[in-house]
Amino acid sequence: MPLSSVFHTNSLKQQIAYLGDQFAIEGDFLDFEVLNSGHINTTFRATYRTADHEVRRYIFQRLNDVVFSRPRDVMHNVEKVTGHILWKMRRVIRPQAFQALRLFPAHGGRNYIEFPGAGFWRCYNCIENTYSCDVAETPRQAFEAAHAFGTFQSLLCDMNPQDIHETIPFFHHTRKRYNNLMEAARRDSLGRLDFCRQEFDFIQKHEHCVDAIQTLLDQGKLPVRIVHNDTKINNVMLDCDTDQAVCVIDLDTVMPGSSLYDFGDMVRTMTSPADEDEEDLDKTVLRMPMFEAVASGYLQAAADFLTPQEIDLLAFSGQLITLETGIRFLTDYLEGDVYFRISRPNHNLIRSRTQLKLVKEMDQQMDQMCNCVNNVIDKIQSSSQDNTTSNAM
8 A cells, every 4th residue: 555545635633643553663563642742744743562562762752844845864863863962962972861862763764754745754762660750840850951962962962063954044133034034024914013013113123133143154253053943941851850951852943053052042942931832921021040940051061162152142042032032933923923823813822922022031131141140160179179179189
């Protein structure tokens, strides 16, 4: 039977069972569940029983080949990054409690399978006894997630960025994102601009921010690194018993870029108690204890390889990436909600408003944020000097 026919003529459970048969996984298929946490891909968790009656679970995921127009390049990046991290953890250093995603080979020798008419699919190991959250509820969660992303960058800092494809060109090119918004507003093809005029004007008043990091990258004053590019807290799996970070997931946007993009997105997603689509803007605030936890967790893992200029721009990067995300949501709203999945009217406008409220919060607290980063660095350097002195005695 042609592969595409399976997806058009069978129940969803039969489809998932057939999908599992295409990968080198062990056991008999029992059941599955749909995972709905992401905006982009379609994800299932399937349960199998092995011959010795052990129950194992696997993650099946369809890569969104509309968002990712070069899915083979995405899979190349995922294979390279997961392979390097596994090698590094086995041969060089194994971060305590840290696990890595592992791709299971598919029929035909690749790490993915293509179903004509039904997309690209891959299979990952399921990271058990873990959970993820959309909002950081405690400083411990924020610290652990930020430390996990810092560890992720550290594991990849010796990998050549030229070995990784740019799968979404200009993904964090804030100037281009800004220009796209200006063009969408000029066209106003759906007549929505009048409903978001206040947000649009706020973004225009912050145009002075949009070139800061990209200009330094273009001038070679900031290093190009392999970075995650989607460091929301829900892309870190936390241990159910200890809240300790266990694994970084969702590697489709791993590309060459700046470490500042990753840190900025952590600040954006971990410092406010509000959901990304919270309609009550009074709930969107910058919590300095959470910012300190993010800075501490990240820098404890990343301070050794960051340059002084990267460290100097950490606080600002939070504001920039939050502004950029607000720009992206507003652009999608004006263009008819063609990129981000929505579940209610004006969803992307609501999302944009929460981002811009957080930018306003950062406007007011930027000095505190910068001082916090400096204090964290001072503590790390002081601790390092104490350990050096102690070891020398």
